[in-house]
Amino acid sequence: MTHTSINGGRLLRRLETFNEIGALPGGGNCRLALSDEDRQGRDLLVTWMKELGLAVSVDAIGNIFGLRAGAESLDPVMVGSHIDTVGTGGRYDGLYGVLAGLEALESLNDAGATTRRPVALAAFTNEEGSRFAPFALGSLVHVGALSLDDAYAIKGIDGASVGDELRRIGYAGAARPGAIKAHAYFELHIEQGPILEDEGLSIGAVEGVQGLSWSELTIEGQSGHAGATPMRLRHDAAYVAAEIAVCVRRIAREFGGYQVGTVGRLELQPGLVNVIAGRATMTVDLRNIDEPLLQDAEARLATFVAELAAREGVSVKTRSLARFAPVIFPETMVSMVQEVAQARGLSSRRLPSGAGHDAQMMARVCPSGMIFVPSVGGLSHNVREYTVPKDLEAGANVLLGLIERLAR
């Protein structure tokens, strides 16, 4: 049996051209959501979609869809991901899934293939959540889990609002969010972890997405002179923040398994060598594939924080930035990935996703699934993020195979 195959060279060239946008001096990319770099990327994507004859629509939260018509007027098969990055991001996180989808559609064009169902290529707004919380903002609005008004009002780390920034870059589109109803959704993505590389496998069939709990803690202590304030009279916000960060690590170690915990942001005020910090702001990121364990981790941390705050005479305010329960993809979607991989002679295994993705939001409204390809060194959210060309090509071929199977 022969298959339609994607054009690997063309996919790599598109990735290279696109990644000139927001390129960082030392490698990697910065295309924070709704920034000028994000706008440039959106413009290029729309241009490329139109070159392939796709019908482009932009909805009110800035999600971009390119529709390839099918033989029948049915709900489309949807594939896609996102083009925004974290502040010091890599070349593939998000972008690969979008451009591999584009490549799959161009390959169908090249083959003169007509599918029964239409196929929609999606690029969702603000998947990373680095500038605006929660992450996966665009897909959350798409599935109706977050209202447009609430989304517009969200303020970013720089104080700008989602609504203002969407209008500023010209991507507050006319389409109603959720207007396009997907028959099914597949998202191709780099693994962002070390498992496939360790085991020498090409394809990951993603069973589900870890539950995620993001919170921001604001610690109010009392600033004072670092030399003349005896230790017993201190209410040191920096010390309290440090103890909390150490506790996050301790919880992750003690729980083991898929539990992870990270303090990625920590800011002190006034932030001077000889002044006891009067205020600290920090984030905590906890994830587990098991919801009761994730709740345990949250409770353990909350208890520790409350006891520590009482002991040190500081106040701690905790604000939830995002909370998602683990998502389990339908068994048929997971096994379909392995079947298509096998049909193309590619090795695979099942594994969970440690990272959040638009696919977990799409799972609320249609059968959804994900395909992973290996990340060298497990690196992601890192300028040295890398996946070898052979694996990029393999993943795109599996995506094409899944489109053909679902849309036929």
Place this chain on the structure above:
Amino acid sequence: MTHTSINGGRLLRRLETFNEIGALPGGGNCRLALSDEDRQGRDLLVTWMKELGLAVSVDAIGNIFGLRAGAESLDPVMVGSHIDTVGTGGRYDGLYGVLAGLEALESLNDAGATTRRPVALAAFTNEEGSRFAPFALGSLVHVGALSLDDAYAIKGIDGASVGDELRRIGYAGAARPGAIKAHAYFELHIEQGPILEDEGLSIGAVEGVQGLSWSELTIEGQSGHAGATPMRLRHDAAYVAAEIAVCVRRIAREFGGYQVGTVGRLELQPGLVNVIAGRATMTVDLRNIDEPLLQDAEARLATFVAELAAREGVSVKTRSLARFAPVIFPETMVSMVQEVAQARGLSSRRLPSGAGHDAQMMARVCPSGMIFVPSVGGLSHNVREYTVPKDLEAGANVLLGLIERLAR
């Protein structure tokens, strides 16, 4: 016996007028060294000095001196402090000592008094060290412990250099640093700690200044995805920084006595909720009145950092920002403070200074001492820093008494 007394109302009015410069919206002051606010303060001080008939000179590091002539051509008695503040500073730290000196000289003028020795009022550059390290930069250059070239080359937290900023604000003066040789030096200052208030005393006779060790640690780990990177494969700079901050507290608690330890600055890169920090920069401030104990504390911390870095697979570079051994003031200078206080009916006790001061640098070149007045709540380096008017007046009267005694 009657004494010449200072004019308390005039002193308070001068403090109020001066503190309009760099006033923060919620109270307190920001006059970082060599900033525009510092320049405005310098301009006002020079104006006031000239109004009293003092001979004003500015040296090449920006130290300002106002000289009141004596009956004989002898080395002057010097009093003074500094007018710069930390980023969120109070109204009295530094400024009080300078304006109380000015008030003492005006009171001598009012009384038509002639002293045998001249009296010099000094305002030293960058005492706080918040913008440029090391602290007490102006007095260090004055006593010859730091060359002018080395001082000019120092870069601040905003990247600007001392030399450029001195020239920019017009205070790279013509006088040679150290040209004025003091017969003796007294510095009046708020305590910045809670001891005098706790014991209901008016005056502190400062026995010496705690030794100080400031270092900056740069931790290089590896950034990565906060969800997909297993705990065992992390090289998390934020976690390492947090463990170090907790260790600083542990050392201070275990040593007890006058040992203090503070992490006042801690910055993470990239500083995002869902990215493991690849780099952390932090400062450590350790102080003790006992030099061998201070060295023990430094060694304990260095050992902990080395073991932690090896265990977590990160590199840690440690750079000394400042290091001063404890300073013990001459017994005659300490007892003179208590004698003058007693003669004016003021209660006093001896105590060490937990903070660094220009007086500890001046102690290298002439008999030096300090007078403390109580800080309400022990607060300093804090916008709520406060000393009651009665105590401000008492301290200025002791300063005047010491000038009369040393200059007669």
